[in-house]
Amino acid sequence: MRRGLLLASLLLLATAARAAPLRPLDGGAYKAAAEAYASIERNDLAAAERAARLAATLRPDHAAPAEILADVLRRQDRAQDAERALDAAASRAAPHAPLFAQRAFLRLARKDMAGAAEDFRRALSLASRDEANARGWRLGLADALLAEPDQAAALAALDPLRDDPGYAVQARFGFALQAAGHDDAAEAAFQRAAASATTEDERATAARALAGLQSARGAFEQAAATLGAQIPRGTGCTLDLAYLALRAHDDEAALDCYRRMRDAGTLPESASLDAAYAAKRAAANDEAREFFRTGLDATAQNEVAKRFGLQREIDALDRRFGLASGFALRAGRPESAGGTVGQGIAEATWQPGGVGYHDGRILQLLARVSANAVDAAAASSSNGSSTTRSLQGAVGMRWKPFSEVTLVGGVERLIKIGPDSFNDWLLRLAWSTGGGTDIDPVADHWWSWQAYAEAAYFVTQGRLVHTFEARGGQTWRGALFDTELLVTPFVGLAETYDAAERRRLGWAAGPGVALRRWYGGDAYRAPPHWAEWSLQYRWHLAGSARLSGLVLQLGWSL
Numbered sequence: 001m002r003r004g005l006l007l008a009s010l011l012l013l014a015t016a017a018r019a020a021p022l023r024p025l026d027g028g029a030y031k032a033a034a035e036a037y038a039s040i041e042r043n044d045l046a047a048a049e050r051a052a053r054l055a056a057t058l059r060p061d062h063a064a065p066a067e068i069l070a071d072v073l074r075r076q077d078r079a080q081d082a083e084r085a086l087d088a089a090a091s092r093a094a095p096h097a098p099l100f101a102q103r104a105f106l107r108l109a110r111k112d113m114a115g116a117a118e119d120f121r122r123a124l125s126l127a128s129r130d131e132a133n134a135r136g137w138r139l140g141l142a143d144a145l146l147a148e149p150d151q152a153a154a155l156a157a158l159d160p161l162r163d164d165p166g167y168a169v170q171a172r173f174g175f176a177l178q179a180a181g182h183d184d185a186a187e188a189a190f191q192r193a194a195a196s197a198t199t200e201d202e203r204a205t206a207a208r209a210l211a212g213l214q215s216a217r218g219a220f221e222q223a224a225a226t227l228g229a230q231i232p233r234g235t236g237c238t239l240d241l242a243y244l245a246l247r248a249h250d251d252e253a254a255l256d257c258y259r260r261m262r263d264a265g266t267l268p269e270s271a272s273l274d275a276a277y278a279a280k281r282a283a284a285n286d287e288a289r290e291f292f293r294t295g296l297d298a299t300a301q302n303e304v305a306k307r308f309g310l311q312r313e314i315d316a317l318d319r320r321f322g323l324a325s326g327f328a329l330r331a332g333r334p335e336s337a338g339g340t341v342g343q344g345i346a347e348a349t350w351q352p353g354g355v356g357y358h359d360g361r362i363l364q365l366l367a368r369v370s371a372n373a374v375d376a377a378a379a380s381s382s383n384g385s386s387t388t389r390s391l392q393g394a395v396g397m398r399w400k401p402f403s404e405v406t407l408v409g410g411v412e413r414l415i416k417i418g419p420d421s422f423n424d425w426l427l428r429l430a431w432s433t434g435g436g437t438d439i440d441p442v443a444d445h446w447w448s449w450q451a452y453a454e455a456a457y458f459v460t461q462g463r464l465v466h467t468f469e470a471r472g473g474q475t476w477r478g479a480l481f482d483t484e485l486l487v488t489p490f491v492g493l494a495e496t497y498d499a500a501e502r503r504r505l506g507w508a509a510g511p512g513v514a515l516r517r518w519y520g521g522d523a524y525r526a527p528p529h530w531a532e533w534s535l536q537y538r539w540h541l542a543g544s545a546r547l548s549g550l551v552l553q554l555g556w557s558l
Contacts, residue, residue: 029059036068040075048072056085063089063096070102079106097126101137108144117144117153135161142172151180167196167206174209187213208241215247223248237261239271246274251282258291269298273310280317283358289317293524308441311526317357318525322349322364323558332549345370360403366410368394369417391418394426406432414458425459436475439484439518439527448475448488461500468495471512484518484527492536494547506544512536512551531556 025033032055039048049072055065066089073082086103093099104119120141127134138157145154154176161169174189187210194206207226214223227245237257245254258275261267267275276291296310325346333339347368350356356363372390396412410428414421434450449472456465473490477483493509514534521527532555540548 025055025059025062025064027058029055029062029065032058033065033068036072040072045072045076049076056089060089061093063093063099065089066093067096067099067102070106074106079109082106095122095126097123097128097131098133099123100126101133101140104137104140104144108140111147113144113147117141117148120144135164139168139172142176146172146176146179149179151176155180165192165196167193167198167202170196171202171206171209174206178209178213183213183217204238204241208238208244211244211248215244220248220250224250224253227253237264239268242271242274242278246278251278254278255282255284255287259287269294272298276313280313281359283354285317285354285357289314292317296524304441308439308526311521311524312438315521315525315528316360319357319528320351320353322351323347324349324556326553326555328554329552330547330549331552334545342373343370360400362398362400362408364398366394366396366398366412368412370394371418390420392421393417396426398428422461424461427457427459428454430454439486440475440477444478445474445476448473448490464497464499466497469493482517484521486514486516486518488514488516490514490536492538494538496544496547498546501544501546503544505542506546506548507541508538508545508547509541510536510538529556529558 032051036048036051036055039045039051049069052065052069052072056069059065066085070082070085073079073085083103083106086099086106089099090103100119101123104116104123107113107116107119120137123137124134124141127137138161141157142154145151145157154172158169158173158176162173164170170189170193174186174193177183177186177189190206190210190213194203194210197203197206207229211223211226214220214226223244227241227248227250237260239261242254242257242261245251245257255275255278258267258271258278261271262275272291272295276288276295279285279288279291292310292314296307296314299307299310301307323346325344327342327344329340329342331340333341345368347366349364349366351362351364370390370392393415394412395415396410398408398410400406400408408428408430410426410430412426412428414424414426416423430453432450432452434448436446436448437450440446449470451468451470453468454466457463458465469492471490471492473488475486475488477486489511490513491509491511493507495505495507497505512535514532516530516532518527518530520529532553534551534553536551536553538548538551
């Protein structure tokens with residue numbers, strides 16, 4: 001039955017031309033063409049090629065044998081030979097619409113858009129009114145014109161099909177209208193394309209295009225809804241679909257798409273970082289860590305700064321527990337300002353899984369022990385707000401609610417341990433900012449600065465304390481041949497306010513030097529721990545002299 005249809009197609013092949021109708025093949029040429037079709041049916045392409053070449057030799061003035069030969073050569077992946085056969089026929093045979101259309105598709109495949117457009121136009125100009133293939137030729141012409149690009153010509157080529165509701169037509173209308181800047185009309189065309197789509201790939205293409213237009217005009221929620229209707233289908237997930245989900249601020253949808261591509265083995269390593277950041281924003285920290293590791297593996301070794309940034313991202317995701325301790329000694333103050341005082345602090349923190357770290361937002365539970373010690377003479381001459389045996393405990397929580405702003409609130413229960421400590425509730429609010437405080441893996445020295453302010457309120461005592469400190473200087477890396485040792489000479493300014501002191505407010509400033517040694521890093525994690533030593537001399541500027549004198553600070557973070 002199928003062979004009979006092929007022979008009938010051969011006999012009717014000439015009826016498509018309008019300008020110079022071809023007579024049906026006859027005699028030996030007909031017999032050879034029929035044998036070529038029969039060999040194609042048997043998938044004997046070598047025999048089909050011999051028969052088609054014989055038919056073309058017998059009737060070089062007829063387009064049909066050349067079209068059969070070109071089809072056989074194309075089936076053998078010999079597109080160039082197929083196009084040459086059609087070139088030869090076009091120069092000596094009567095004009096025939098299918099010949100030019102066949103050559104147009106070959107030219108389209110090798111991205112000769114101008115040649116393809118010319119051939120599609122000739123085929124359409126020769127086609128009869130009832131030519132069944134004219135729709136496909138017109139779509140091919142639109143594809144060639146869109147690729148050139150010539151949006152106006154593409155729209156003109158599609159215009160006779162404007163009432164065709166099919167996906168193939170409406171999707172092309174959408175892309176042509178979008179390229180021409182007619183976004184509203186393009187959106188309507190993509191909606192019609194989505195409604196008539198018959199495959200998952202067609203639905204995915206329409207959804208991507210529609211969501212892209214919606215997100216471009218700021219309708220991110222609408223774009224997310226458009227994508228959300230497509231992504232759960234489980235197919236059609238591509239990089240551009242995931243990217244549009246990101247533009248629509250739908251990290252969950254984007255992450256779902258990245259997961260599916262990863263599980264299918266189609267996610268390029270180059271896209272791992274986009275997936276990592278989507279997972280990080282979606283609080284899928286374990287997945288974010290793995291995506292970051294994959295992205296780090298794909299990053300060239302000579303991209304030192306980028307690799308360090310990724311290692312720092314992994315470090316932030318890895319943190320669960322922390323332990324920090326510090327000691328500060330202030331010497332050279334007048335006895336009226338407290339004399340020499342030392343303070344030691346040890347604090348342990350825990351970030352609960354899931355809620356503990358969410359894209360830079362941090363929730364920590366903490367336990368702390370602190371101790372103050374002053375000389376006896378200073379203690380007796382002060383107002384008693386500082387003591388020699390103030391071993392103090394505390395438990396509580398702190399919360400950083402913003403990703404980009406370092407603003408931290410805290411609630412603590414102070415627990416009496418030493419004789420001169422007390423029970424109370426403490427409310428804290430702290431803000432900090434700075435730059436150049438981390439390792440710069442590509443520079444030997446750079447400017448660094450930081451500022452810190454904190455307000456603390458003792459609820460039972462009704463006592464407010466706040467402090468402010470800022471410093472800036474030049475940081476040198478690699479001092480003493482240690483690339484993880486940072487040395488920073490700086491100038492600092494400090495302020496304090498304590499409602500329990502006779503002189504509540506005080507200001508001081510002066511030069512100093514800080515040494516910070518980072519350690520504990522590996523191939524995937526930037527150094528997470530540090531030990532620091534700093535020495536500063538502060539001159540009294542105004543108010544209380546509590547901040548003046550020599551300040552020695554030792555710190556350690558694990």
